Amino acid sequence: MYINANAFLSLIAGILILIRPALLNYIIAIYLIIIGVLGLIR
Numbered sequence: 411m412y413i414n415a416n417a418f419l420s421l422i423a424g425i426l427i428l429i430r431p432a433l434l435n436y437i438i439a440i441y442l443i444i445i446g447v448l449g450l451i452r
Contacts, residue, residue: 415448 423437 416445419444 423441
């Protein structure tokens, strides 16, 4: 089963932001770093 990495990361980030809104800046930063690394690898 193939799962789109961007969709999965977006879902996790959205859930974490709903649970802990104070983490918004950290979640966005980590998300952008992961997307950037995945983009460079592919």
